[in-house]
């Protein structure tokens with residue numbers, strides 16, 4: 001009983017936010033820190049971040065960007081150079097005024113993002129068209145002083161990657177912005193099994209200092225949207241502020257065109273909220289640090305050695321085949337407790353080996369995404385590596401398919417404002433609303449104030465006839481996704 005009580009999690013349907021926090025704490029992904037608004041990444045949570053980071057890093061490098069590292073501290077004057085940038089970030093800045101026991105001559109900002117310091121360096125590194133394109137990425141922490149925080153989704157300090165590029169032409173920079181949007185989309189869909197809508201942001205939702213912001217948006221299990229990553233076309237705003245110029249092949253001085261793009265540890269929150277259930281996490285196999293857990297089961301002491309021997313052999317076979325595997329040979333815990341424990345931690349496949357399995361040369365494979373006896377499968381021990389790999393691939397596809405089906409069921413087209421407003425009523429989400437919008441800020445503001453929904457994305461390719469704006473009834477040439485968001 002004690003075991004059971006300890007494992008109890010707030011039901012997802014009852015209290016989504018409570019469920020979310022319970023999962024993070026019980027699955028030991030993260031913990032609260034003594035500093036308000038900051039969290040501690042525990043090894044199981046950090047392992048997901050590492051797997052995600054390694055794969056995304058590989059994909060980023062394939063586009064031609066290289067990793068660098070810039071300082072945590074930024075001179076305060078840098079932040080003031082781009083007017084909209086300072087306006088956007090001002091209330092969120094952490095400022096260092098003292099160092100070495102003395103007041104600093106110029107206060108230092110703890111980076112909220114690194115546009116300013118990177119562009120300061122770009123101005124010194126870029127001289128000629130031969131220096132372009134310049135493409136750097138950095139994996140680092142940033143600080144934004146948040147008033148309302150939620151683990152992984154909005155924390156005062158968070159981890160991310162930020163890419164910064166400079167190009168000779170506008171067209172090249174615009175192409176780079178969209179290339180990275182596509183890198184993020186394919187990465188999240190293929191690797192994290194999170195289906196996305198993509199598009200550009202409205203002016204109100206744009207990054208501070210950008211000409212255009214593009215976004216990938218996921219729909220979480222409670223019907224709220226989550227911005228999962230952004231790619232910004234910065235135009236020449238920062239190039240002007242930081243005087244980043246190059247000599248073109250006619251020996252004329254030109255300003256560069258720029259982009260920046262990033263995803264953060266927020267993606268861990270997305271994995272939990274898209275795939276998790278009342279039993280705990282469900283980690284997509286691609287990103288799981290343990291893909292298969294082996295649980296040996298015996299009752300009588302004389303069964304122990306043969307079962308453990310078979311379990312060790314199974315471990316070795318999977319390990320050799322490149323499957324990330326763990327053998328749970330902890331003593332003094334019931335198989336039932338272990339099953340619950342690994343379900344909570346979201347391990348995609350469990351292999352059960354008992355005395356009868358050893359005798360028949362078989363094992364039992366159980367799927368985390370499809371609990372219950374019906375989905376269990378027996379497999380000959382010799383086929384375990386191949387069967388596990390196939391099952392992991394199937395689970396990866398099924399998790400995506402399940403999430404996509406839910407996203408589609410929660411996406412609705414509206415023609416009249418009243419029914420749209422009604423859908424967004426209440427405490428929870430409301431799904432994605434797909435509506436004609438004229439693009440006027442006044443209509444967007446009214447939607448936000450009356451429904452709490454914000455413009456999440458305006459899809460890029462729209463082959464549609466003009467319609468009527470859901471708010472004002474004027475002609476609208478585009479549809480946009482609105483949703484309540486994190």
Ligand SMILES: [Zn+2]
Nearest residue numbers: 438443469472
């Ligand atoms: Zn309108």
